[in-house]
Amino acid sequence: MKRFLQKVLFYIIIIFVIVFIFDLFIFPNNNNQMTQKFRLLQDTNPTVLVLGNSHLFFGINPDSSSFNMINVADKGRKIETDYIILKENISHLSNLKYVIIPISHYTLYSFKIGVNEKRVYYNYYNLKDYKQSILENSLILNEPFRELIKGLIFKDKQISRLGWRANAKIYDNNINETKLRVTQMETQINNINNIKYNLEIIDKIINICEIHKVKLIFITPPYHPDFYIYSSKKSALFIEHTLDSISVAHNNIIKIEGKKLGIYNNKFYENSDHLNVNGAALFTKKIDSILKLN
Amino acid sequence: MLFNSFEFLIFLPIVFSLYWFVFKKLNIQNILILVASYVFYGWWDWRFLSLIFLSTVVDYIVGIQLNKFTNQKKRQYILYVSIFFNLGLLAFFKYFNFFIDNWVTVWDTLGVTMHRSSLNIILPVGISFYTFQTLSYSIDIYRRKLQPTRDFIAFASFVSFFPQLVAGPIERASNLLPQFYKKRQFSYDIAVSGMKLILWGLFKKVVIADNCAIYVNDIFDNYQHEYGLTLIIGAIFFAFQIYGDFSGYSDIAIGTARLFGFDLMRNFNYPYFSRDIAEFWRRWHISLSTWFRDYLYIPLGGSRGKRENQIRNVFIIFLVSGFWHGANWTFIAWGGLNALYFLPLLLTNKNRNHIDVVAKDRFLPSFKTTVQILSTFTLTTFAWIFFRSKSISEALHYICNIFISEDFIPKIIAQKQLFPLLLFFILVEYFSRHDDVIIILKNRYRYLFYFLLSFMIIYYAASSGKTSFIYFQF
Structure with a gap:
């Protein structure tokens, strides 16, 4: 029995050790778009930093800009994470002059960050503020193993050199999909606690930018006209008022309203609220010209 | 509980440790196996533990009663209790809706509209396996091939033994039950x-x-x-x-x-x-194939007797085997197809080539x-x-x-x-x-x-x- 237990334990320990090595040292360095963006933050010294969620991840292409710009926005990113990324990186970004952040339904109405998002940003962006317990931090326990292995083997980053992801599709006025997207975005519009919490985070972002003398550009992303037809007027107005009051109260804020940039045609959109390749080129050019004026 | 689950990864070492290091007496080990098996099964749905327990009690009593009487007629009636109980469980939980649906369909085709009222019955996991196991116990005692046990814990552990409870192998009492009587030694x-x-x-x-x-x-x-x-x-x-x-x-x-x-x-x-197909059936799901061979095919006459009886027996065993797998005509067709494959080999005496x-x-x-x-x-x-x-x-x-x-x-x-x-x-x-x-x-x-x-x-x-x-x- 002793020999049996020794052998089984030895075998299990070896497997555990190998698994831990992968979890702690190998998978966090995987080649995925998140580590690529983290490296952009570490290895470049941009003038313009794009944060935010999918609206800017797909919508701003640094290669179309005349500024030294990087795009580290990501799908589903919450403003709290934008703040933590900014807080942990702003001091070494010595050339930074502008930070671009979207103010949208997703920014103001979304819940606080959850354990899964914390895990991913702790591992791939090295955000110490998001450190949790070993079980919650473990990639191997919480992420699809197949994806982790793929990330290890394949260099499949699916983003441009400066962090932008291209959408080739053209919007086809799919009303049902638009209604669904609007509904999903507006499920939390009456949750006062979420709004209050997210506004506090925005205040923190403003402060940190003021301290580092960086101009903050708040953008309401451009949406297709279909989106405005089906979205709630109340929520859109609230976003506009919020943006107005913030920009009036602070000198270092530039306000850009995507709705007023004249990007209405289907050929610029992938779906009702995301720009495609054409839209990103146009939108980036427009931002570029606004930045030049400031 | 699934073998490929995290729960089983915890469950197995605990039971293993208690079994070899804490409870070293035979009776206590058997009780541990019984409890562990009920926990293993109850993890899926504890309500259906009552079915296993009932099946255990019925066949335990049937076994003792079969040994008590010498009158063949009386013994036959006692055996029927086990057969009706076990097959009754199967018929109700597994085949009730199938029979109702087909009954209604037959009348529908004859132009008589009937109200379709199938029940929302949950199929208890592994019911086909443990009912066949208990059934074989009673039949073996009836055939005087096996002595009934008076050790209820050993018998209950045999019926519910967790490694093979829900998907076999369908063990014979003559092989597994005696292993519960004697002290198990750990072998590296x-x-x-x-x-x-x-x-x-x-x-x-x-x-x-x-x-x-x-x-x-x-x-x-x-x-x-x-x-x-x-x-x-x-x-x-x-x-x-x-x-x-x-x-x-x-x-x-x-x-x-x-x-x-x-x-x-x-x-x-x-x-x-x-x-060939005959060899396939000697190598596939051996515990079920031999069960049907011993308790159905051979009693029907097997490969002896007239050609038409041989053909009938082959079709019966394959169709029943198909039906055992599920209450659907697809399983019966699968069984029938295999019977067709097997038949030429039997008729040309090439089934043991x-x-x-x-x-x-x-x-x-x-x-x-x-x-x-x-x-x-x-x-x-x-x-x-x-x-x-x-x-x-x-x-x-x-x-x-x-x-x-x-x-x-x-x-x-x-x-x-x-x-x-x-x-x-x-x-x-x-x-x-x-x-x-x-x-x-x-x-x-x-x-x-x-x-x-x-x-x-x-x-x-x-x-x-x-x-x-x-x-x-x-």
Whole structure:
């Protein structure tokens, strides 16, 4: 029995050790778009930093800009994470002059960050503020193993050199999909606690930018006209008022309203609220010209 | 509780430790096995523990009563209690809705409209397995081949023994029950062989069966839109899925039992290397095939007597075997098809032509043997189409689409990663065909092989999540 237990334990320990090595040292360095963006933050010294969620991840292409710009926005990113990324990186970004952040339904109405998002940003962006317990931090326990292995083997980053992801599709006025997207975005519009919490985070972002003398550009992303037809007027107005009051109260804020940039045609959109390749080129050019004026 | 679940990963070492280190007395060990088995089963749905308990009590009493009386008539009536109770459980929980639906359909076709009122019955996991096990106990006592036990704990542990409770092997009381009477000794070699079997069983389930399932489900769900060769590949993948799933479960069950000092019967013996259908049925789900042989086929007359009786017996055993798998005409068709395959061999006295190991004393099989293996596999795979389909018409459409689809180009690009896995699986099975699969794992590189298997299991288990075993539904 002793020999049996020794052998089984030895075998299990070896497997555990190998698994831990992968979890702690190998998978966090995987080649995925998140580590690529983290490296952009570490290895470049941009003038313009794009944060935010999918609206800017797909919508701003640094290669179309005349500024030294990087795009580290990501799908589903919450403003709290934008703040933590900014807080942990702003001091070494010595050339930074502008930070671009979207103010949208997703920014103001979304819940606080959850354990899964914390895990991913702790591992791939090295955000110490998001450190949790070993079980919650473990990639191997919480992420699809197949994806982790793929990330290890394949260099499949699916983003441009400066962090932008291209959408080739053209919007086809799919009303049902638009209604669904609007509904999903507006499920939390009456949750006062979420709004209050997210506004506090925005205040923190403003402060940190003021301290580092960086101009903050708040953008309401451009949406297709279909989106405005089906979205709630109340929520859109609230976003506009919020943006107005913030920009009036602070000198270092530039306000850009995507709705007023004249990007209405289907050929610029992938779906009702995301720009495609054409839209990103146009939108980036427009931002570029606004930045030049400031 | 599933063998491929996190719960079982915790459950097994706890029971193992208590069994060998805390409760060393035989009676206490048997009680532990009984409790552990009820926990194992109750994890799925504790309400159905009452069925196992009732089945245990009924056959325990029937066994004692059968031994008490010498009058054959009285003994027969006592046996009927067991038969009616166990088959009654099966009939109600497994076949009630099937009979009601078909009854209504028959009247509908005759122009009489009847109200369709099927019940919302949950099929208790493993009911077909433990009812057959208890039934065989009573029949063996009736035939005076076995003495009834008066040790209720040992009998209850035999009926509910957790490694084989929900998907077999269907053990005979004459093999398993005596093992509960005598003190089990821990054997290093047996325990190690058990661990190896568990590892190989998990590989079959998690890597082979679950991966095949992804494509099988996709192809069978969309068979109307698939090309001919894709449909053929779908059927072949299903053949590997069901084999990996079921024989994987059996391997884990046998391996787990070995950890506790029990020896369960072998359930699969490399069936896909069979050279004809008769050999296939000697190698596939052996515990069920021999059950039907001993308790149905031989009592009916078996292969003796007139030709028409032989044919009748073959059809009965295969149709009943098909029906055992589920309350659907597809299973009956699958059984019928196998009967048709088997019949020519029986009628020409060629059903026992291939008793030996395939390609014995050879490295590779001869051309003739290869053709025989491939043709048997083709026939079996063809029959699996009925087994996997939701209805007879779906199976027929699936088969028709193989031949009539306009293009014969397969959609296998997404499936190409499966072929090396299947090739690896076939090669390991082929080179271990002389004995247990663990035999080939004795050379000095064996740890490399174990680690390879372990990481493949972790890789696929973590990717796909736990999935239930197919044979739980039967």
